[in-house]
Amino acid sequence: MKRATFADLEARRIALQRNLDVGRDVQMRNRLGQFATPSGLAADIQRYAQRQLAADEAIRFMDPAFGTGSFYSALLSVFPQTCIHAAVGYEIDPHYGQPAARLWGNTGLDLRLMDFTRSEATKAEDRFNLVICNPPYVRHHHIVNVEKKRLRQETLKSCGVEINGLAGLYCYFLGLSHPWMAEGGLAGWLIPSEFMDVNYGVAVKRYLLNRVTLLHIHRFDPNDVQFGDALVSSAVVWFRNQAPKKDHQVRFSYGGTLERPKLERLIPAQTLRHDPKWTRYPAKERHEKNNGPVLGDFFKIKRGLVTGNNLYFILSSQEIARRGLPMEAFKPILPSPRYLAEDEVKGDRNGNPALERRLFLLDPPWAEEEIKKRFPNLWAYLEEGKKEGIADRYVCRHRKRWYIQENRPPAPFVCTYLGRSDKKNGRPFRFILNNSRATAANVYLMLYPLRPLHQALVARPELRRQMWKILNQICPKAMLGEGRVYGGGLHKLEPKELGNVPAEAVAKLMPEVDFPRHEVQATLFDKVAP
Numbered sequence: 001m002k003r004a005t006f007a008d009l010e011a012r013r014i015a016l017q018r019n020l021d022v023g024r025d026v027q028m029r030n031r032l033g034q035f036a037t038p039s040g041l042a043a044d045i046q047r048y049a050q051r052q053l054a055a056d057e058a059i060r061f062m063d064p065a066f067g068t069g070s071f072y073s074a075l076l077s078v079f080p081q082t083c084i085h086a087a088v089g090y091e092i093d094p095h096y097g098q099p100a101a102r103l104w105g106n107t108g109l110d111l112r113l114m115d116f117t118r119s120e121a122t123k124a125e126d127r128f129n130l131v132i133c134n135p136p137y138v139r140h141h142h143i144v145n146v147e148k149k150r151l152r153q154e155t156l157k158s159c160g161v162e163i164n165g166l167a168g169l170y171c172y173f174l175g176l177s178h179p180w181m182a183e184g185g186l187a188g189w190l191i192p193s194e195f196m197d198v199n200y201g202v203a204v205k206r207y208l209l210n211r212v213t214l215l216h217i218h219r220f221d222p223n224d225v226q227f228g229d230a231l232v233s234s235a236v237v238w239f240r241n242q243a244p245k246k247d248h249q250v251r252f253s254y255g256g257t258l259e260r261p262k263l264e265r266l267i268p269a270q271t272l273r274h275d276p277k278w279t280r281y282p283a284k285e286r287h288e289k290n291n292g293p294v295l296g297d298f299f300k301i302k303r304g305l306v307t308g309n310n311l312y313f314i315l316s317s318q319e320i321a322r323r324g325l326p327m328e329a330f331k332p333i334l335p336s337p338r339y340l341a342e343d344e345v346k347g348d349r350n351g352n353p354a355l356e357r358r359l360f361l362l363d364p365p366w367a368e369e370e371i372k373k374r375f376p377n378l379w380a381y382l383e384e385g386k387k388e389g390i391a392d393r394y395v396c397r398h399r400k401r402w403y404i405q406e407n408r409p410p411a412p413f414v415c416t417y418l419g420r421s422d423k424k425n426g427r428p429f430r431f432i433l434n435n436s437r438a439t440a441a442n443v444y445l446m447l448y449p450l451r452p453l454h455q456a457l458v459a460r461p462e463l464r465r466q467m468w469k470i471l472n473q474i475c476p477k478a479m480l481g482e483g484r485v486y487g488g489g490l491h492k493l494e495p496k497e498l499g500n501v502p503a504e505a506v507a508k509l510m511p512e513v514d515f516p517r518h519e520v521q522a523t524l525f526d527k528v529a530p
Helices: 003-022 026-032 039-052 070-077 095-103 147-161 169-176 201-210 269-275 318-324 367-375 376-387 451-460 464-470 476-482 496-498 504-509 524-527
Strands: 058-064 083-088 108-113 126-135 181-193 213-221 232-240 249-254 263-268 299-303 315-316 330-333 359-362 413-416 418-420 433-435 444-449 485-488 490-492
Touching: 003 070, 026 299, 039 070, 039 181, 039 232, 039 413, 058 070, 070 083, 070 126, 083 504, 169 181, 169 201, 201 269, 201 330, 213 359, 249 269, 299 496, 318 330, 318 359, 318 485, 433 464, 444 451, 444 496, 444 504, 451 464, 464 504, 476 496
Parallel strands: 058 083, 058 126, 083 108, 126 181, 213 249
Antiparallel strands: 181 232, 213 232, 249 263, 299 444, 315 359, 330 359, 413 433, 413 444, 418 490, 485 490
């Protein structure tokens, strides 16, 4: 078949992809992790693969998550037709798979409309020397427990690595493909770059360093989102199915394209073994461990509480009054950061936030029998929540009483959990001075002073404001270096990551206080915890 015909088929594929996407609900595509690879990126990836293979090498190609075939189309346009000896694709969703099968029916493609994760690996002589895939980005909470257990067992059997239960489906796809690869075969995976930093990514990184030879990781600039409908930053991971050499180095590149990145650097594999955050590279040559004080030496940092359903559990004072609900069943809670014009929250005479947007968290301390007897309006509201299925949601049904919240006392300092870089000061995260008795939801990180700092703040109340100013003067790069970034430049900090941020200025604020380093210390949080 002529290349001009292949170009026609690609034009038809693009139109088909567009129509199929329109015919499927966006929320469903998000839940199923269906994000098609752009044509230009697919072609870049295949051209890169061509440069890694011998000019006369016979290509046995496989794509375990075929979709409509963007990688197969790019394969046909990049490689000589005489070099392509076999091409196999797997697609579980007939909405995409059946039209794709009709489109590519006369091109020699073996498209199998079935679940790749349940397919038995081919014989050794039929394995593939080129595996290119953009696996489904299905988050762990969309994988039912029985299926997750099966995937973990099968992946362990396939590649010898046990995947963390919090991992997305793409991690299982990568591990399950291992026995399908020919010895020395090349693989290119387009996956979210979050595996480079998060805890569940440890298993993936262990596989890449120990079971195969990791060649190259190219991370795209998160401000240049590769998939317009997916808020993830993407990376292309290249490796060969062969044991790594002792002195092996991995090429890291960032920004631009695979062929013309903005930055690139070779990093020893040994360096990567001892660094939990790979997104430092290629900007840095090595990770310089901080031996000075960090925020975790002064604060116990907790993520704000997860309500189970903010729209149901968080009500305005007007809504509470309209429904005739008892105020003693509620606690004040901070609004979302976008509703805080200032970085300081003052309290009124009752300790409630002195804000225009006054919100309260439903957290009644009584059993349902007592509520039914004493507070009929509140009882009716709880019954309404049951009818709407809120009581059966994951968070709620795992509580002792479905309507009782996590223990999160007010914290004097809170930090925003997510944010984009501010053009004026470059600060994606804000530290809020909380002078109220309001708790906070999980859009914030809550900083509870450890005992030495708590005692100093009690003895010298003026330190509270000084501490707040110092927190907001922390170098943005220091915080970004500990956190992670998603598509569109969205930055995120987990509690442990915030705890690792250097805090020399905090120690200098109180030179007379001896702060124990990296020890478990009592906090206000521990005192009131049940």
